[in-house]
Amino acid sequence: MNSKEEILKRLAADGMPESPYPEMDFVPQRFEAREAVFAERLEAAGGRAVRMQPGETLDGVIRRCYPEARRIASTLPGVTLATVDPDAVEDPRELVDVDLGVVRGSFGVAENGAVWIAQDIRHKALYFGATALMIVIPQDALVDTMHEAVVRPEVDDFGYGCFMSGPSKTADIEQALVFGAHGPMSVTVVLRGEN
């Protein structure tokens, strides 16, 4: 008998009484000012949310939020400031330590400031190797809680995806919060309206 069969045999004999799949017997919290809650919770996680102003371009937001960024990697149409096409790069190591990555997110989650990113670029290294990350989502793409988030169609089909809430962080030295443990030091979520 192989290990799988042995394990399954032991589990079958565990004598555990059947427990049904539980029903959700409560209504999860709702936020009236969803965008404000999202922005506040994202800030608590060390990130920030900015709204694209009427008439503003993505380039404009980049200059507004990251005026110092020189090496910018993006595949998003409208980012003419991009100096690196991340999809044209063979070796993902080349994307490490670019100043800014500008990437597409699907939607945000108000209760925790997270944004769902379903990888749509060649190397996910950009999400984690860039010094700063700007994630662009449609302005009205916000849900209240994780209950709604995980059953969205964008979370149904993907190879790699991530709920990302603010920049990389650690408190492993005496519980002092430090941003940029390994991943981005800074994260900005851009809420993009119909411009």
Next chain:
Amino acid sequence: MSTHSQSAKRFVADAERLAWHDRALYAVREKRDRMMATVPEWESLRRLSSELKLHTLSHLGDYLCEFERNATANGMTVHWASDAAELNETVWGLIRAHGGRRLVKSKSMLSEECGLTPYLEARGVEAVESDLGERIMQLLHLPPSHIVLPAIAVRREEVGALFERELGTEAGNSDPTYLTHAARRALRPKFLDADISMTGVNFAVASTGALAVCTNEGNADLGTSFADLHIAILGIEKVIPDMKALGVFTRLLARSGTGQAVTTYTSLYRRPAPGREIHVILVDNGRSEWLADARHRNMLKCLRCGACMNTCPVYRRSGGYSYSYFIPGPLGINLGMLRSAERHHGNVSACSLCYSCSGVCPAKIDLGEQIYEWRQQLDELGLADRTKKLMVKGMDFVMGGPPRFYGAIALGRVAGKLPRWMLENGLNPWSAPGRAMPPFAPRSFNAGWKKEERK
């Protein structure tokens, strides 16, 4: 004196460290409380999470097979390991087949449980811990003392001195930001040059065959971004039915553990990237037997959030190394007993039965009640403490009737006037090393009550 209080001696002797440890962890517990207050349905969520775990455990074989089917269809390879030795051998086999000696690891309590890192090191594989806390402990050659805050008992000056020695940071600089960024720079090449990446898994979703990995640092994701082989290891209890369940657990995990609304990264690995491989190893190592133990199977509901440690008054004041099992606190006391009651029963006395752990556990595990249960089981296991048994016999006699009880109290009051050395010695079963005799009240509660009534 219990083996736990023996081992706690060193930690307790450093009063300043103890006070800091106690305060720092309680602050995390308070953060958890503030997070809980932002979710009105908190208690319903805990109940749902507990029921989801129970349901899954009662169909564990089915869900494991469903996970295997879907993960395989997604292009992952699934392996099964009965015990620690088989996990280690499977990992070694994968490394040999793939080639390469450099492995970058994200945090996994399972690898500690199975002794994977020393096993690989003995075979010439460099397994670098990439979580900052874990890396500190690895460089210190010490095990983690907490399951989610591995370096919680290490002070900043100690990290400064360690990094000065190991990474060449400035002498005397113990600023956490400076040190963290020094570690970031030092670890970059370990990520970029790794041949293999290894991660633990927080949840394996059966219905989609996806792996959920939660970190704050992003170290797991950076690790899997370069190496073309990703080995993911998990205990069989980590499988969950579906995405709906993932929604419930991700609302609870970080709020309970570190007092964050969610971990920075909740990553879902579903299909390997083109040209890459993901190998998943499902590990039993005792779990299927623990599931057959009706009194203690609840332990397998654990999400590994760490809340029970943060809240435990004994853990906070005795530190992770005072327990004989590699997982400390209420969780570790229970898991240690399941692993080997003979080796780890000393830990069951590291509990004041305050049940605070049971109150915070996001899977509603009755941790405190189970520790009490283990104490009751010590006798049947032949592990009961003989002195304590004698004490209990004495108590039985004293409690045998009111005259004996009040007689004993009267004697106790006399005893209160005796010099301490006469009481606090090995001959007095009411006293124990490490414990001072409390002063007796001048009169019993009952006597006081009666006197008040007469007024």
